[in-house]
Amino acid sequence: MSTTHAVARDPALLTAITAHTGIQFNALLEPFLPIAHPTLNLVLTSYRTSDVDAQVRCLNDPAVALNLSGPPFPNRREDSLGWQAVVNGRFEAQLARWAAGDWTPPNDHVFGLIRDVDSGELVGDLGYTRWAWEDLAHDSEARAEAVAREKAIVAGNPEATWSFGCKWPLVNRYA
Numbered sequence: 001m002s003t004t005h006a007v008a009r010d011p012a013l014l015t016a017i018t019a020h021t022g023i024q025f026n027a028l029l030e031p032f033l034p035i036a037h038p039t040l041n042l043v044l045t046s047y048r049t050s051d052v053d054a055q056v057r058c059l060n061d062p063a064v065a066l067n068l069s070g071p072p073f074p075n076r077r078e079d080s081l082g083w084q085a086v087v088n089g090r091f092e093a094q095l096a097r098w099a100a101g102d103w104t105p106p107n108d109h110v111f112g113l114i115r116d117v118d119s120g121e122l123v124g125d126l127g128y129t130r131w132a133w134e135d136l137a138h139d140s141e142a143r144a145e146a147v148a149r150e151k152a153i154v155a156g157n158p159e160a161t162w163s164f165g166c167k168w169p170l171v172n173r174y175a
Contacts, residue, residue: 014029113126
């Protein structure tokens with residue numbers, strides 16, 4: 001799977017996306033977001049098929065897997081490729097909205113990997129999504145109402161509540 005997005009081949013659209021969102025594109029037209037860090041040169045990027053083996057190794061490490069609620073365990077190559085397709089598909093859909101002039105920020109993450117710009121190595125996997133009110137009883141009316149209220153808030157609104165998670169804290173262990 002290539003992360004060169006078909007919609008992003010138009011130079012005017014690339015310029016508009018960068019101006020409206022801060023997302024930039026490298027020479028291969030892969031999207032990235034720079035991460036401010038005092039000493040490291042990091043970016044958030046799309047998934048690459050070449051990352052899948054490191055992703056599977058990480059997700060099968062009990063020290064990582066036991067702290068996650070989402071990916072299957074044990075994690076198979078097909079599972080990781082499937083997740084990459086989901087996240088990259090979200091970005092494709094977001095690109096199409098931006099190409100149509102809808103600059104509304106995404107409600108779910110469209111980038112997944114933290115990458116060292118200089119070496120290309122994976123540093124981590126960052127997930128972010130709208131909060132699903134996991135602290136409320138799963139089948140409760142209160143949770144259903146809270147989730148519905150949250151979904152009605154447009155991303156970018158300071159009232160929005162987000163959930164974050166990070167995997168792969170030791171890049172040399174997995175790369």
